[in-house]
Amino acid sequence: MSATCRLSALQAYAPDTVLSNDDLTKLTDTSDEWIFSRTGIKERHKLADTQNASDLALIVARKTLHEAGLEVGALTHILAATCTQDMLSPSVACILAGALNAGPVMAFDISAACTGFLYGLSLTRSLLTENPDANILFVCVEALTRRINWTDRSTCVLFGDGAAACVCSGNAGKGSAVLEDVLCKSDGSLSGLISVGGGTACRYAKGDTVGDDFFLHMQGRETYRHAVRQMTNVCEELLARNGLAMAAVDLFVPHQANMRIIEAVGCRLNVAADRVFTNVEHYGNTSAASIPLALAQACSVGRIRPGGRVLVTAFGAGLTWGAALLRF
Structure with a gap:
């Protein structure tokens, strides 16, 4: 247990x-x-x-x-x-x-x-x-x-x-929150869709100029398609295994990748816009820091209240994705 x-x-x-x-x-x-x-x-x-x-x-x-x-x-x-x-x-x-x-x-x-x-x-x-x-x-x-x-x-x-x-x-x-459940998944066969170079695969000798393989690369259209589908699916699976409907969630805090992905996932999950928290306008995509940064801001502006249940979800390079339920 x-x-x-x-x-x-x-x-x-x-x-x-x-x-x-x-x-x-x-x-x-x-x-x-x-x-x-x-x-x-x-x-x-x-x-x-x-x-x-x-x-x-x-x-x-x-x-x-x-x-x-x-x-x-x-x-x-x-x-x-x-x-x-x-x-x-x-x-x-x-x-x-x-x-x-x-x-x-x-x-x-x-x-x-x-x-x-x-x-x-x-x-x-x-x-x-x-x-x-x-x-x-x-x-x-x-x-x-x-x-x-x-x-x-x-x-x-x-x-x-x-x-x-x-x-x-x-x-x-x-300001504590209980982790009610968390579900994480990945699909390494799609690892080429998003990458950040700089590891040992970048075979540079001393004095070499850094090449394009050093920087972040993303196949945007394919990434969007997989992100929307997998974040939607993992949220539905997590809610189902906890016997919950989306109506039991007080606030939805998705990964702040871009508004098009956020809106598409919210639409598929049938979440009203006033129950979705976003701050992507001012921070962009901060990767691993995205969800906790958004949660901290949501708490500070009163969007999360004691007893509130929050559903969070993310998708990233790997490909990796997941969702969690938090009770504040």
Whole structure:
């Protein structure tokens, strides 16, 4: 039997630098109207040249621990969901543990791209089954602008940087939510639809110029089709196995990829627009950070109230997808 997994002290952080659609017109052949009509995005955040993903993770981790009233020494695990690590090794989680002076905690990264938050919830629940007294700092962070080709208007307009974090434990904390259920899936046969280069498959010698394989690539039309179908299907499956109808959900928080995908999934699930939360207009797609960033904002503006049930879903490179039910 799975242990109770509670998320508390959910916090979010986005870098100060904002790139508007008008800013992007100076980098590639596009316009505010072209971007907004196709994506619903007006602006996105970009980390500073002196920052890395681990720096964003440290900022949001400190906010979370402060909100939770939890000493670093009480942590047993640090888990980071990201597909834009500072380097292949060490992990963002280990870099973060060192920056926090966390001591000998278990620390590791997971890479499920935009589905990272959901994969992480599944893992934290498993860790709590093994150790019900664990205090897990779970951070979702992305530095996607470091892997963007700014001359490719089909991808550069979509992505931004950001981070979010929470403490996962068996105990209730500030603003806590219970993980009622989570379901994660993948299809590796479609891995070529979305990719972020920079790994060992990029066989560069010292002094070589970085090639196109270093940057994010996406087959947009096929990705859209699979994203809409799989997010819809996994939500329906999750609700069915919990004996719930969509009417039992107070708020739907989908991955903030673009408005066309959000609207298509909402339509298929028959969710009224006033029960869907979006912030893609101001943040773009922040991959693993997308859902927790949206959840934190929804809480801060009163869209999620005590007792409310929230359905979240995401789809990302891998291909990966999933859904979760949270009770606040």
